[in-house]
Amino acid sequence: MLTRRGFLVCSCGCVGSLLGACVTTGGDSPPAPTISPGYRPAAADESGLWYQMEQAEADIQRSPFLLRDPALNAYVREVACRVIGDYCPDVRIYLLRTPYFNASMAPNGMMQVWSGLLLRVRNEAQLAAVIGHELGHYARQHSLVRWRGVRNATDFAIFFRMGLALAGLGIVGDLAHLAIIAGYFSYTRDQEREADEFGQAAMVKAGFAPIEAARVWEQLIAETSAAEVKPEREIVFATHPAPEERAETLRRLAATHTPPGVDALGRERLAGALRQHRGWLLTDQLKLRQFGRTIYVLDQLIGEGDGLGELHFYKGEAFRMRGESGDERPAREAFELALAHADAPAEAHRSLGLLQRKAGEGDAAGASFRRYLALRPEAADRAMIESYLTPGS
Amino acid sequence: MQRRGPALAQLCGMVVVLLSMSGCVGTSQSQITDLRRERSEPRILLMPLDVELSELNAGGTQEPNAEWTKAALQHIDTALRGELAARNSRLVGYTFDPNNADEVQLVKLNGAVGTTILMNQVGPGLALPSKRDQFDWSIGPEVQSLAQRTDADYGLLLYVRDSYTTAGRAAVFVLSAMFGVRAPLGEQVGFAMLVDLRSGNVVWFNRLLRRGGDLRTQELARETVQSLMTGFPK
Structure with missing residues (x-):
């Protein structure tokens, strides 16, 4: 430097x-x-x-x-x-x-x-x-x-x-x-x-x-x-x-x-040390709004196969936040993939719900929002999400 | 690493230009003439000194000198205690509380406001439109937390950049004079700022822009500190 x-x-x-x-x-x-x-x-x-x-x-x-x-x-x-x-x-x-x-x-x-x-x-x-x-x-x-x-x-x-x-x-x-x-x-x-x-x-x-x-x-x-x-x-x-x-x-x-035998990678050790920090690291990365780069980084991490629920959620967020035409489908797929894993953050339900709501699928959206609130009863945006659940909203 | 922002680098440049136009001396601005004296000796919190001494090389680069700077910090502290004692005030030393992130930012904000005032004063082109004829700067009432922790009435901030001409630079000065150009020589740029820790208002500000002055010995440093404290409220 x-x-x-x-x-x-x-x-x-x-x-x-x-x-x-x-x-x-x-x-x-x-x-x-x-x-x-x-x-x-x-x-x-x-x-x-x-x-x-x-x-x-x-x-x-x-x-x-x-x-x-x-x-x-x-x-x-x-x-x-x-x-x-x-x-x-x-x-x-x-x-x-x-x-x-x-x-x-x-x-x-x-x-x-x-x-x-x-x-x-x-x-x-x-x-x-x-x-x-x-x-x-x-x-x-x-x-x-x-x-x-x-x-x-x-x-x-x-x-x-x-x-x-x-x-x-x-x-x-x-x-x-x-x-x-x-x-x-x-x-x-x-x-x-x-x-x-x-x-x-x-x-x-x-x-x-x-x-x-x-x-x-x-x-x-x-x-x-x-x-x-x-x-x-x-x-x-x-x-x-x-x-x-x-x-x-x-x-x-x-x-x-390279002398013979010098091949240490330490992949698992690094993954273990960073596992609990990856959520905020990815949140910070998303806030840069550099979606192409972010999706690339996420695809690489997904390739490693560790913590897939969280990774697919962030990938979905990248597509959802970019919001260009054609981004809705990969966003939705990513949230669905995320939710197939036990480590998906509760927010994956909320994001999926927002996409369903936008697509006019009111019942599905309602179910997603209710799952989110059940998992995050203290959510800061509870009032907002509840307003979506009110009939006629 | 960049400790001071690019604005400050710009400021150095402006000051150089200004100094070559006129032989500036200290000029103070004040909201008050007298300190609040609810106790016989008002307590004045000395914020961390922002001082750096350097050598001005022939080509114009400034080389920080650690030994001079460390000595100058001592000299200034000693001289300042004397100055304030003579004014029936007491200097309170400040040490950072590493667990108090808000206070760290507050101290830094003092520095940012101080350099902004200096920039605002040194050239008409640099003055903020809303501040041109007004001396009404404030750090904000949040400074009260500083007053509470240190039991101080006012906060004093000192900033000095002091450069010394090398032999090579002196030669450049002489040679460039042949072309009718005045190459800048070593100079003192600085300010002293007093903040009322009750209101957060900047109640007094004095700047120093000059060739000469020396902080490398206690004896001479006293003169610089006296210049910085010119016009300090009674």
Whole structure:
């Protein structure tokens, strides 16, 4: 992840990095850490970065978005520590209730894992892949390297531009400025490639199947293509390499660097730890109103076969809430499928009832609503549902 | 990570522009001239200080300095206690109650209102239409919960961003002067805000926008704090 500080620096009207040096090794051995476990910053600039992040971390500790569930935190930390090994005491992991696929690492060891990621990873190996990637940013001091790059480049650029202006070549200075900014983004992409490699090596060391690192990206590509609105892909000013490239590289590396017997997936363990949280994770996802993506994610989870009553209910909700022509039928089918399973939420009866009511099937709707109220006598919308049961409504 | 919002980044930029146009000094606005003195020494709650000291590099990047910032926090706290004692008021320290999520938000709201007032004041183009000629900001009566927990009468908020010119930046200043351009140098940007914890109203606000000032030593920090406290109600 790019720390947003870098963006702030740039958006303040400064320029990016001139560093053209490629940081990917591309060789047989993964990039080595530049700091040891227990590291504390020594230089003034690094201490400054850490200080800023400590302030931000104090903010996150007080955030209403912080997930404080002890069991969930303990579980993620346990998986993380298998991957990050000796660095474990240096890394704090914060689970944040934000329904997008993301994780980030600050230079001082503050790692964020967003709830949208927890919804999407399919096994422990995928979670380990992301955590290993973030550890790569920490152990290779990427924020510091990037900050120094920005600082040195802007310091250089200002004298360079003044020199050109003195020589009457101001326009060349402007073009150089643009090249420097593009250079900055190319630099962050190289850091991401490096962290991918580092993370995959770390997960292999912990015994996780490295191919899952590639699958994380393949799933994201498939989800994006299921979206109603396709994100536009930036090329020059992108902070991260294209997911296609990342998936391909990780797949290639997995094919050549997987020792025999390194194939742990941890699918059941992950499913077990997340089982009781999936309801609210899916509710948050639904509220994004990104129905195409949501249906894709749900189909993947349904494929795993765990908790089908709940999953089919949410799938039905996605179709029902989108409400485009042709959505009613799959919505209804999903609710009916949900209700064939014991773990269907009572709300499945209500949603089915709403669709039946809309279709003019008054008796069936009434039966569905009554089942809902019987299962949820304290429902917040009881008065509303009862009004539907009143004759003539 | 982004601790302060993009609005603030925009604000830094505006302040830079403004400073290069005029040598601004502190200007305070007030709803009251005197503190409520139902007790001999009104208790003033000092909200968490929002202070950062940094170096201004040649290319214009600002590098936060942890050592300076930590020292400055101490210096400001000491100087402020002295300032308030001299005004027959007592400073009450604030510590976050991690189990009180509403209060955390309330403290953050103070900061958000403060930076909004500063933004509103620094340039005519930035002023909200409804606030142009009025000084009637309020955090809302919810602040009473803060008063109850800390037994304070007022809340004081201090915000300072203090940057120091590096040798490289000084060279840029000299060179750019040859083109008739004034490259911004290190500066102090900040404000002090007093909130009545009974009504939630912002009763006093003073801003500081200037080159110069130094928070790195106790002696010099006292001068900055005095400037910030100029016009503070009696």
